[in-house]
Amino acid sequence: xxxxxxxxxxxxxxxGLATSKNxxxxxxxxxxxxxxxxLLFLNFGVYEGGLIPILNAIGIEIVDPLPQALMITxxxxxxxxxxxxxMLCIKIFHHYGSIEWKxxxxxxx
Amino acid sequence: xxxxxxxxxxxxxxxxxxxxxxxxxxxxxxxxAAQIALFVLFALYIQALETNPELSLIVFGGWDEMFAxxxxxxxxxxxxxxxxxxxxxxxxxxxxxxNQRENKFLFFLMFLQGIFLGLIxxxxxxxxxxxxxxxxxxxxxxxxxKKTGPSFRAGIYYLLLNTVGAMFFLIxxxxxxxxxxxxxxxxxxxxxxxxxxxxxxxxAFVMMMSGISIKAAFFPLFTWLPKAHGVAQTSISALLSxxxxxxxxxxxxxxxxxxxxxANYNMSEFFFYLGATTAIVGVTxxxxxxxxxxxxxxxxxxxxxxxVMGVSSVSDLSYVGGLMHIMNHALFxxxxxxxxxxxxYGYQTKKIYEIRGVFKSMPWTxxxxxxxxxxxxxxxLFNGFVSKTLVKYxxxxxxxxxxxxxxxxxxxxxxFIKFSQILYGPKVDVMKxxxxxxxxxxxxxxxxxxxxxxxxxxxxxFVFGKDLSYVKIFDIRQWIDYITYVMAGMILYRYVxxxxxxxxxxxxxxTITFENANYxxxxxxxxxxxxxxxx
Numbered sequence: 001x002x003x004x005x006x007x008x009x010x011x012x013x014x015x016g017l018a019t020s021k022n023x024x025x026x027x028x029x030x031x032x033x034x035x036x037x038x039l040l041f042l043n044f045g046v047y048e049g050g051l052i053p054i055l056n057a058i059g060i061e062i063v064d065p066l067p068q069a070l071m072i073t074x075x076x077x078x079x080x081x082x083x084x085x086x087m088l089c090i091k092i093f094h095h096y097g098s099i100e101w102k103x104x105x106x107x108x109x
Numbered sequence: 110x111x112x113x114x115x116x117x118x119x120x121x122x123x124x125x126x127x128x129x130x131x132x133x134x135x136x137x138x139x140x141x142a143a144q145i146a147l148f149v150l151f152a153l154y155i156q157a158l159e160t161n162p163e164l165s166l167i168v169f170g171g172w173d174e175m176f177a178x179x180x181x182x183x184x185x186x187x188x189x190x191x192x193x194x195x196x197x198x199x200x201x202x203x204x205x206x207x208n209q210r211e212n213k214f215l216f217f218l219m220f221l222q223g224i225f226l227g228l229i230x231x232x233x234x235x236x237x238x239x240x241x242x243x244x245x246x247x248x249x250x251x252x253x254x255k256k257t258g259p260s261f262r263a264g265i266y267y268l269l270l271n272t273v274g275a276m277f278f279l280i281x282x283x284x285x286x287x288x289x290x291x292x293x294x295x296x297x298x299x300x301x302x303x304x305x306x307x308x309x310x311x312x313a314f315v316m317m318m319s320g321i322s323i324k325a326a327f328f329p330l331f332t333w334l335p336k337a338h339g340v341a342q343t344s345i346s347a348l349l350s351x352x353x354x355x356x357x358x359x360x361x362x363x364x365x366x367x368x369x370x371x372a373n374y375n376m377s378e379f380f381f382y383l384g385a386t387t388a389i390v391g392v393t394x395x396x397x398x399x400x401x402x403x404x405x406x407x408x409x410x411x412x413x414x415x416x417v418m419g420v421s422s423v424s425d426l427s428y429v430g431g432l433m434h435i436m437n438h439a440l441f442x443x444x445x446x447x448x449x450x451x452x453x454y455g456y457q458t459k460k461i462y463e464i465r466g467v468f469k470s471m472p473w474t475x476x477x478x479x480x481x482x483x484x485x486x487x488x489x490l491f492n493g494f495v496s497k498t499l500v501k502y503x504x505x506x507x508x509x510x511x512x513x514x515x516x517x518x519x520x521x522x523x524x525f526i527k528f529s530q531i532l533y534g535p536k537v538d539v540m541k542x543x544x545x546x547x548x549x550x551x552x553x554x555x556x557x558x559x560x561x562x563x564x565x566x567x568x569x570x571f572v573f574g575k576d577l578s579y580v581k582i583f584d585i586r587q588w589i590d591y592i593t594y595v596m597a598g599m600i601l602y603r604y605v606x607x608x609x610x611x612x613x614x615x616x617x618x619x620t621i622t623f624e625n626a627n628y629x630x631x632x633x634x635x636x637x638x639x640x641x642x643x644x
Contacts, residue, residue, distance in 0.1 A: 018631060020624070037283070091256075102622065
């Protein structure tokens with residue numbers, strides 16, 4: 001898979017962040033950026049015909065295990081952030097009655 | 110002693126778990142036990158490091174050093190560790206009595222200390238990212254802990270913007286890994302110039318720097334900081350200003366000044382002017398604010414500018430000045446925030462123009478506030494003066510830079526003349542908490558400000574290993590300079606700020622939407638890229 005594709009995913013996320021007027025949309029744009037990042041990193045470690053990285057498999061051509069280990073951590077962090085952000089969205093909706101950035105940021109100031 | 114760096118991370122985390130699980134009042138005293146244990150361990154660790162330098166690196170799991178997760182401590186990280194433990198103890202003392210029953214709050218606060226100590230010691234770029242994200246999550250929870258509308262709003266603004274920054278930091282790490290095959294910082298410091306793909310490394314530098322710039326609140330990206338500081342609890346505001354932002358500055362030093370030092374990108378001029386712009390913009394916003402906490406929050410932005418000006422400069426003494434300003438700012442800014450918290454609690458309002466007569470009604474608090482104000486504005490005999498003079502060392506012959514620095518100084522003095530208006534006036538009946546620990550913690554900070562301001566030579570030798578005798582506190586010219594600043598500030602306050610002209614109102618009411626904040630981020634990244642590639 002081409003790294004250009006994952007960059008396109010990241011750029012879609014960035015475009016969404018710069019245009020979306022809804023908090024939940026912004027949250028998902030962050031998630032999209034993260035998905036693109038994960039794709040990008042996994043892409044670097046994998047090549048065609050590589051096998052699963054298992055410790056005793058010396059002499060066999062295996063893929064680089066480090067990106068996979070790191071990306072699992074990133075996925076966990078990403079889910080934490082998404083859930084926290086959605087929780088905040090619910091609370092914001094209860095307080096302001098809306099999840100538009102415009103309404104919320106004007107709010108009570 | 111070998112495991113001391115790991116214990117720095119785990120003692121606070123275990124203590125926080127104990128507080129969370131045992132909801133009893135007695136359990137919360139374990140936090141102080143943990144802080145004392147950290148202090149003792151830190152002192153022992155420094156002593157052991159002197160005799161046995163090999164202790165500075167600790168590798169987990171018995172893997173090869175190049176791939177394993179490792180912790181590494183040098184002078185820079187030790188300074189930050191000491192500062193972290195000290196500041197957390199102070200804030201714990203301040204917030205203990207009011208929040209003793211809130212075991213969730215204490216849990217998050219203490220957990221954050223462990224994460225912060227991990228961020229400072231780690232020797233692995235990916236771990237740096239993990240700690241950064243954990244810090245973002247915990248700080249978001251602490252910001253929104255008050256459970257009011259504005260605090261949730263500030264929380265989500267902070268969370269999303271900082272996550273975007275951290276994601277771009279991660280993309281930078283990925284590129285580094287692609288080119289070098291390792292993410293160990295010490296290896297990268299030695300081998301950063303051995304690469305085949307110059308452009309990819311430059312792109313990685315741009316991505317990582319943009320991510321750090323959001324975290325560190327540089328000029329166009331500081332919009333999350335006043336929002337977050339304005340609504341959080343007093344102790345959390347002090348924590349954010351005093352330390353959490355410094356975590357990003359630590360990363361700035363580690364990555365820009367150490368990791369990419371061999372790559373020779375010559376960005377010091379760029380970062381100097383970026384810092385100067387940050388400082389001037391921060392001061393301008395601070396001058397127009399009418400809210401006690403907002404004034405202090407915007408001042409954090411401007412002081413970060415001064416730190417970047419010092420840290421990014423070429424000469425050694427100015428670098429030490431920037432580093433010292435990080436410590437000093439932690440002291441006096443938390444002092445000001447904590448004092449302002451007491452004042453806000455006493456008067457039940459945040460508006461500067463409604464609070465009068467603090468000096469008569471809260472004498473000791475206002476003396477401490479005055480110490481903080483003199484420190485931040487750089488009066489001789491106080492600690493702000495020492496570090497600001499050291500920052501000036503690099504460009505004392507350069508007229509333009511001196512003019513910029515003088516503007517920043519006059520702005521700072523003016524806005525604190527405005528801030529000090531709350532002290533005047535007749536005595537008012539105010540609400541007071543009967544809490545000796547709060548006053549004690551602020552007094553320690555105040556004494557620290559004065560002690561560093563007077564005994565800076567032994568302090569500098571002990572902490573930075575540098576001779577700071579370049580700074581002379583009894584030099585008459587410095588005193589005249591300061592008095593001139595104060596007089597200029599008074600004139601500026603009397604004839605411009607107090608009249609509240611229309612441009613000032615416009616600046617005060619200026620807000621930025623989330624979309625535009627992201628546009629700013631993209632523009633900032635494009636700007637650094639142009640600077641890097643087409644210079």
